[in-house]
Amino acid sequence: MTARELDAAGVHGDALRAAYARCRRINARGGATYFLATRLLTARQRPAVHALYGFARYADDIVDDLDADADAAERARALDDLDTTVRRALATGHSDHPVLAALADTAARYAIEPTHFTDFMHSMRMDLHITEYPTLRALRVYTHGSAAVIGLQLLPVLGTVVPREQAAPHAASLGVAFQLTNFLRDVGEDLDRGRVYLPLDLLAAHGVDRSLLTWCRATGHTDHRVRAALREMIHITRGIYRHAAAGIPMLDGVSRPCVRTAFILYEAILRRIEAVDCAVIDHRAIVPRRHRAGIALGGLASIVAGRVRGSAVPAGRGAAEEGVPA
Template identity: 65%
Template structure:
């Protein structure tokens, strides 16, 4: 399947093909929900999405998973090296040595993606090395502009739109934010183990929650109604962002719409799973069942087939010969 996708995208250089394949493996291994949705895209667009995801995952792993004994200085140095490789590759100064950067630079060139989106992303990655919490939701949104909103903006040229890109952009950015807020809520416990809290401090404080209480709950496995109330408020906040994003689905190219709608539904289902599990995210990760994932994927596939049939019908209508017309009016014949 990988070869078919690369062939469809016109990626023939062996080094580039290997780089895109590396990105696809990262997506398949770490982004189960995202990867499943990507399978619904036309084959020629999938490598670009894999490249965007693969690079983001690679940078995130430097911040979080470089190694348990890696120092902040070592993480910062590795991130700086990646940033420099990215800058050189995007400006064409020299090809990247790192496969994920090579694939990303090729995708950026093919789809004319704004370099500023990658600059903003790297700035948020660097902040993760030193920032451990956010006082307000506005502060968190500023961080998420680089870590999530720009991902949606990077995707737009690949997906295509039926309206102006400028009109679709706010909704694409909101969807990136909604996905990340969902991850923040699902991963509260794991992030706390890394010393980070991504839920805004003012939202937590409104329900009597602070870091010490979260740490206590994580360590003891015990629940507290104040934490549950705060997590429910975070869920409500996240659902509001999904509502901001939803109008953008209809603005996408019909061929890409089933993919993003599937991701939209699956990520919202994570919120449902969190609520159904009693907001126990400090103690275990909430997951969407395989059955539910299969149902959503099947619906997405049905939408893909419907979109393809509609496209074929429209193409046939455009290429069919015009029907013969008899422009002779009966009255003229009588005259």
């Protein structure tokens, strides 16, 4: 976290600045696409986004990356402890925890609804004992807490030019679309963790079950039935992207290039999956770094063009709040 960003955000105090810096490092290490897009936000906004991502990643790591020997009960206890600490931090607006200090500060600054974090923790607990979802409707219960609420948490930080409740459904859809894209990209890795995030009824309609997916993972061969199921899931995900896209013009002008860039980068993963004919069981479909950088530069160009027109930075914002990546 650069001092310039923290100063622009009005973050003071060594401990709190250190917490924000730690969240930024978590973001940079764990979410390349997400981190790249955040570089297009204003300096004032970036610390809050890093705090929200840092918390989400921290909780997710308890589920997936806690000591390999830890059993479900130990992970559940760790999540319970985290949930208690989060509730206390949100209620008081501060925390001594090295990650939650930044989260509590961000939630207080932007008046983020506490239930969004409660719903998120519920979905984290689901990952401890649910390994598959019978229908898309059942999966959406999970993705509400694990993804939709992320979009809702971010919305106050991004700002809107319409009443927030009007933009909220689209922000929620963006979070879900991103997560479904990750499920499609990571289907093989999720299998290794014993999880199937693709709806079982959708898979069964194409003659696919867990044993076939496991065989594909083991052999490196993506069966034609699996490809067909993945194509249908891509079609469903694209519909959610379309609903999400309608919300981008509702955002504050300074936030649109970032969100549009993230939208394009994640949607490009779907196109990459299609480009390899959905053969993603034994490896990830990754958008080449050069392509990602080109999209990000396009987002930066739109910011610069907006400034030339005098529209990208609302009147009254100083240079410390501008969105040029440091």
